[in-house]
Amino acid sequence: MNENATAGADRPAGTCRADGGKLAVLSVRNVEKRFGARPVLRGISMEVTSGEFLTILGESGSGKTTLLRLIAGFESLDRGEIWMGDERIDEIPAYRRQVNTVFQSYAIFPHLSVFKNVAYGLRAKGVRRDEIPERVNQALAMVKMGEFAASAPSKLSGGQQQRVALARALVNRPKILLLDEPLSALDANLRKQMQAELKSLQREVGITFIFVTHDQEEAMALSDRVALLRQGLVEQITDPREIYGRPATAYVAQFIGQTNLLHAEVRDGVARAGALRWRPTGETGDPGKAIFSLRPECIRLAGAQASAGTNSARGASVRFRGQILRQTFGGAADLIEIDSGNAQILRARIAVPGLLPGEAEFEFAEADAVWVRDSAAG
Amino acid sequence: MGAGFGRGMTVYTRAYKSAVAIPPLLWVTAFLLVPYAILFAHSFWAVSPAQVIVHNWNLQNYAELWRNPMYLAVLFRSMRIAGSVTLLALLLGYPLAYFVSFHATKRKDLLYQLVIIPLWASYLVRGYAWKTILGSDGVLNGFLQFLHITHGPVQFFLYSPFAVVLTLTHIYTPFTFLPIYASLEHVPRNLVEASHDLGASPWKTFCRVILPLSLPGVIAGATFAFVLTLGDFLAPLLVGGPSGIMISNIVVSLFGAAYNWPLGAAISLCMLVLVVALLVVTEKIEKRLAA
Numbered sequence: 079m080n081e082n083a084t085a086g087a088d089r090p091a092g093t094c095r096a097d098g099g100k101l102a103v104l105s106v107r108n109v110e111k112r113f114g115a116r117p118v119l120r121g122i123s124m125e126v127t128s129g130e131f132l133t134i135l136g137e138s139g140s141g142k143t144t145l146l147r148l149i150a151g152f153e154s155l156d157r158g159e160i161w162m163g164d165e166r167i168d169e170i171p172a173y174r175r176q177v178n179t180v181f182q183s184y185a186i187f188p189h190l191s192v193f194k195n196v197a198y199g200l201r202a203k204g205v206r207r208d209e210i211p212e213r214v215n216q217a218l219a220m221v222k223m224g225e226f227a228a229s230a231p232s233k234l235s236g237g238q239q240q241r242v243a244l245a246r247a248l249v250n251r252p253k254i255l256l257l258d259e260p261l262s263a264l265d266a267n268l269r270k271q272m273q274a275e276l277k278s279l280q281r282e283v284g285i286t287f288i289f290v291t292h293d294q295e296e297a298m299a300l301s302d303r304v305a306l307l308r309q310g311l312v313e314q315i316t317d318p319r320e321i322y323g324r325p326a327t328a329y330v331a332q333f334i335g336q337t338n339l340l341h342a343e344v345r346d347g348v349a350r351a352g353a354l355r356w357r358p359t360g361e362t363g364d365p366g367k368a369i370f371s372l373r374p375e376c377i378r379l380a381g382a383q384a385s386a387g388t389n390s391a392r393g394a395s396v397r398f399r400g401q402i403l404r405q406t407f408g409g410a411a412d413l414i415e416i417d418s419g420n421a422q423i424l425r426a427r428i429a430v431p432g433l434l435p436g437e438a439e440f441e442f443a444e445a446d447a448v449w450v451r452d453s454a455a456g
Numbered sequence: 457m458g459a460g461f462g463r464g465m466t467v468y469t470r471a472y473k474s475a476v477a478i479p480p481l482l483w484v485t486a487f488l489l490v491p492y493a494i495l496f497a498h499s500f501w502a503v504s505p506a507q508v509i510v511h512n513w514n515l516q517n518y519a520e521l522w523r524n525p526m527y528l529a530v531l532f533r534s535m536r537i538a539g540s541v542t543l544l545a546l547l548l549g550y551p552l553a554y555f556v557s558f559h560a561t562k563r564k565d566l567l568y569q570l571v572i573i574p575l576w577a578s579y580l581v582r583g584y585a586w587k588t589i590l591g592s593d594g595v596l597n598g599f600l601q602f603l604h605i606t607h608g609p610v611q612f613f614l615y616s617p618f619a620v621v622l623t624l625t626h627i628y629t630p631f632t633f634l635p636i637y638a639s640l641e642h643v644p645r646n647l648v649e650a651s652h653d654l655g656a657s658p659w660k661t662f663c664r665v666i667l668p669l670s671l672p673g674v675i676a677g678a679t680f681a682f683v684l685t686l687g688d689f690l691a692p693l694l695v696g697g698p699s700g701i702m703i704s705n706i707v708v709s710l711f712g713a714a715y716n717w718p719l720g721a722a723i724s725l726c727m728l729v730l731v732v733a734l735l736v737v738t739e740k741i742e743k744r745l746a747a
Contacts, residue, residue, distance in 0.1 A: 150653060179650070181646050181650060187647060199655050202664075247654075
């Protein structure tokens, strides 16, 4: 019951595999959920690989927390199935599922000491009494809370309670750890520190983490893969670089980082948006109207060195003359709003030594204008 | 300037505070402290053979309470009745409060109101209602005879400690329900989810999370039921009969027909000390649980 589910450990027979031939610990299939008349999840499917750090990202109301609660067993689904390995779990109660949750508000038992909080799961599952202290102390040491074992939760700071919540979940050696916006109540500095600790902790224990957040930076920093939800549907699920570099939809492009959406007319292999003209390099869907995402850092002053991470070095560039509407100092790179003609405003992020003149010549690589579909959600 | 402004604020606040505090203080003094002082004084006085209260200070009344086994017997009976009522009211009130708080999703407000509504009905009405139900021509006896379970009216339903306990349990169950319900409502639901998440079954979750966290409500409810029952004199009067007499009935008769105010005052003060001691202890327990 309590064996550690490290990546590549003994695989149960009949387990399906996720992409890349890795073992899927969790499989969500066509899950639908409504609250009253309001649909919250409208057919979600995803495979979670063993040992992976998957982030479910979305704004409030996207259904991300509901999905997590369905996996934990706090809500029942209306349609679809959830499988863990070869066991269907959506019909068994929460207390028999081999997942543990770190709650947004920590949900530390106020009437129990730190030690008893962490021991709670072990006692509930009937772990041998003489085995409990060692495992609890181990878990507390892992989150650097060893010296607080005897403390009352009310004496702890938010960050410390967070660590206790983590230890309380991890001590059970779950197959999957669910984290519901666990860092959102912490202040910025502590949050950054906890992010780093979470990531290294996850590598250390090798448990699959499913992490819910509305913070795209956090998602990018922590995850092996990001699933972006919108209005109860998956917009895109892939690794952070891919979701940033090749957003599938206009919504994804706008949600992850900043972008310029170019509403273009594509005919005979040429895209036109305002005064801009270029030859799209990738797929563009059917001829006619199309949307392209162009990241601000992909635009540079004509003739300047291309910045790292963009496609500017490769392929043809699009040059255009633009009027500078506004230039905002932004440390390493300034944010510059450019009117490229015909009411097409572009935002660029360019490292410049000082104020630019009223007009300048800019360029971007054709490959950096990425075709995106309309949102998956209607 | 800043300091002057600050001082001005303090003066204003202080004046405001005393303006708010004085009326209730006057009220408490006139209608609580002064009567208690009079009661206290009476408990050391005596009634002369000429039926006049004489002010010769002594401990005769307290000695009498100790000497006459009747008083202690009635006191113990009162405590036994109060204990039974408390236990029954908790056994009824807790599951009810638990159900309304945790499982009555849509009808929560309605059920809550249904529990509260009896509190609006006069105490006397509820007492008489039980008299009608338990009497020898009462609803209960009629029903039992109709079902041929009994063949004549059962006498011991009414005018017995049993009838007192039943009536008082009915009357004071809402008083246990309310604080228990309030404390159950304050149990964060994510703690229940956390318990399930950690593998504890609903029963274990109840024993290890819900019950411990609702104990302050249980103690408050038990205190209400016990203290209110201990001082009750109407229920024994209506349905108690001679065997259901409680300590307050004795006080009532001492201040009335028996005309022994000093002895009545002595009993009242003993009761007061008992109840205050109980309140102090339960408050201490509640505070410790809250910490």
